[in-house]
Amino acid sequence: MNQPALTKVKRLEGVLSPVVTPFRKDYSPDAERFVRHCKWLLKNGCSGLAVFGTNSEANSLSVSEKRSLLEKLVSGGVPAASLMPGTGSCALPDTIELTRAAVELGCAGVLVLPPFYYKGVLDEGLYRSFAEVIERVGDERLQLYLYHIPPVSQIGFSLELIERLLKKYPGIVAGVKDSGGIWSNTKAMLDAFAKSGFDVFSGSEVFLLDNMRNGGKGCITATGNINPGAIDKLYRNWKGADADKLQAGITATRKIVQKQRMIPALKASIAHFGNDPQWKTCRPPLVELSSAEETTLISELKASGFTMPGLAG
Amino acid sequence: MNQPALTKVKRLEGVLSPVVTPFRKDYSPDAERFVRHCKWLLKNGCSGLAVFGTNSEANSLSVSEKRSLLEKLVSGGVPAASLMPGTGSCALPDTIELTRAAVELGCAGVLVLPPFYYKGVLDEGLYRSFAEVIERVGDERLQLYLYHIPPVSQIGFSLELIERLLKKYPGIVAGVKDSGGIWSNTKAMLDAFAKSGFDVFSGSEVFLLDNMRNGGKGCITATGNINPGAIDKLYRNWKGADADKLQAGITATRKIVQKQRMIPALKASIAHFGNDPQWKTCRPPLVELSSAEETTLISELKASGFTMPGLAG
Numbered sequence A, B: 001m002n003q004p005a006l007t008k009v010k011r012l013e014g015v016l017s018p019v020v021t022p023f024r025k026d027y028s029p030d031a032e033r034f035v036r037h038c039k040w041l042l043k044n045g046c047s048g049l050a051v052f053g054t055n056s057e058a059n060s061l062s063v064s065e066k067r068s069l070l071e072k073l074v075s076g077g078v079p080a081a082s083l084m085p086g087t088g089s090c091a092l093p094d095t096i097e098l099t100r101a102a103v104e105l106g107c108a109g110v111l112v113l114p115p116f117y118y119k120g121v122l123d124e125g126l127y128r129s130f131a132e133v134i135e136r137v138g139d140e141r142l143q144l145y146l147y148h149i150p151p152v153s154q155i156g157f158s159l160e161l162i163e164r165l166l167k168k169y170p171g172i173v174a175g176v177k178d179s180g181g182i183w184s185n186t187k188a189m190l191d192a193f194a195k196s197g198f199d200v201f202s203g204s205e206v207f208l209l210d211n212m213r214n215g216g217k218g219c220i221t222a223t224g225n226i227n228p229g230a231i232d233k234l235y236r237n238w239k240g241a242d243a244d245k246l247q248a249g250i251t252a253t254r255k256i257v258q259k260q261r262m263i264p265a266l267k268a269s270i271a272h273f274g275n276d277p278q279w280k281t282c283r284p285p286l287v288e289l290s291s292a293e294e295t296t297l298i299s300e301l302k303a304s305g306f307t308m309p310g311l312a313g
Helices: A031-043 A063-075 A092-105 A123-137 A159-168 A183-196 A205-213 A228-236 A243-257 A262-273 A291-303 B031-043 B063-075 B092-105 B123-137 B159-168 B183-196 B205-213 B228-236 B243-257 B262-273 B291-303
Strands: A014-017 A110-112 A144-148 A173-178 A199-202 A218-220 B014-017 B110-112 B144-148 B173-178 B199-202 B218-220
Touching (some): A014 A228, A031 A063, A063 A092, A092 A110, A092 A123, A159 A183, A183 A205, A199 A205, A205 A218, A205 A228, A218 A228, A228 A243, A243 A262, A262 A291, B063 B092, B092 B110, B123 B144, B159 B183, B199 B205, B205 B218, B228 B243, B243 B262
Parallel strands (some): A014 A218, A144 A173, B014 B218, B110 B144, B144 B173
C-alpha cells in the first residue's frame, strides 16, 4: 500500500476528464472498464481525472459505490495524484464521507457540488454547508474545488460566496469548475480570484483558449472523455500562432457530440471506437442513444476525421 | 418486536404531514424530539406521517440516518401502518435500500421522488428507474406513491408515465402527491386515474376541498406540521355546509406561514408554541428565520387566533 504523504498533492492543471462510468447489463458499476478508460485518458492527453462528475452519472451512484470505485482505481494503478473526484451531494454526511475518503486516498483534490435539492437557498446556507464539510473533514491536505453548474444543479456560487469561502479557507478552497456556459461569469471569477491562488477551470473546451488567456488553469470537459489529445494540444500551445485554429477544431468536434444527449453520446463513441458495445449502458434515469441517433453521431464524427487512437486495444 | 404482516397495510387517507426533522446543535438528527412530534401529529389530526418529505429536509439526510430514524419511530411507538416515508433519491441503490427498509418495517407506503439530478430526462429513463426500484424491492407489500414536485425536483411525472407504471404495476403504484401547485394538473390526474385505485393527495391544503370533491384521498401538506386539527376538520366535513368556510380558514393560516421560508417557519412555529427553541435548527443548506422574520410570523399567527394545543406539554 502506498501511504499518501501528509502534505498537499501538487495541484492539477490542464485537461481533466469527468470520466464516464461504465455499467454492466445489470447497471452495476464496472470497475475493470473504468480503470482501463482512466488509463487510456491519462495516456492520451488528460493530466487529471475528474471522476464522479456530472458526465460520470455520479449522482446516480451511492456513496459506497463511489468509495469502492475510487479504491479500485488507485489499487488498479491510476495515480491518486491525478484524481479530482466529485464528492458533493444533497446530504451533508454523504459529502463529508466521500471527501474524507478522497483525501485519505491521496487524491489531488475534490470537486464539490453545492447541495442541490433545495432551490433558492441563501448564500449563508451554502457557506455553512461548505464550512461544515471543510471543518469536519479537518485535513490540511484537502484541496476543494467548487463545482458551478447551474444548468443542472440549479444552485450556483455567487462571487460573494466564493470570496467568503476563500477568505476563511485559503489554500483549501483551491478553485472552481465553471460549467455555467456563460463566459462572462468565468471571466468575472478569473478577474476576482485568479491572482489569489484560485484555479479556474472552464467547464467546456469551447472556452479553453479564453480561459488560458485570462489566467485560467485548463478545462474539465465532457468531451475530454473521447477527444483528450486534441484538447490537450491546444492547452499546451495556447500561446502559439495556431491556437485559434486548434480551438476551432475542438469546438467543431464538441458541436457534433452535443447535438445528441451528451452522456449516452460519449458512451456510444467509446463503445464504437473501442469496439466494446457494453459501454453504451447508462444507469436510469439516463437512456442510451437510439440506433438512429448513434448512426448520426458516429458518421458525423468519422466524417470530421475524428479518431480515438489505441482505444480498441 | 412486531413482525409486520405479509399482506399490504391498509392505505392511508386524510391529512398527512411531511414531518419536519429536528436537529441538535451539531446538526445531528434528534430522534427523541422526532418521535414526540410524530405522536403529537397523530393525536391532533394527522391520519398518517409522510416523514422524509421535502419539508423534512430528507434530502439533506443520508440513507443510514433515515433508516435509523425510521427504526426509532417504530420502536418509539409510532405505528408503522401510519407511515409513508419519502424514499426517493438521485441514486437508484439509495432509493432501493430505503424503500426495502420501509416495506420490511411494515410502513403503509413510500413516497418516491424521481431521480432529480439530471434535468430533461426521457420518460423512458424515469420508467426504468421506477421499474428497477419495484422489481428489486420485489415485495408485494409495496405501495408506492409518486412524488410530483417539479418546483423543487424540476423532474415530474407526465400522465403517460403514470399510465405506463400503473398498467405494469397495479396495486403497487398506489397514488401520487401532487405538489406542483397547479390545480389543473391534479385534476387531470384525478380524471385519468382515480377510478383505477390511484390515490391522489394534493400537496397543499389549499386544494384539499377541490381534491376531495373530485375523488381525491386527502392532502400531504407542510402546514400539517402545525395546523393538523383544522385541516383534518375540513377533511372530515368536506361534504358539509361549512366546507368552503373551513377551507378559507386553513388557507388563511397557510398564507401567513408561506410568506416566510417554509421549513424554517414551520420549525420556528413549533419552537415557539412548544416552548422548545432547539426546534429552530435547520441543517445546511437551510437557514433558520431571522429574529425579525420570526417575530412577524409568530405575531401574525397569534393575531389570527392560531394555536397548537398540547404541544408545550
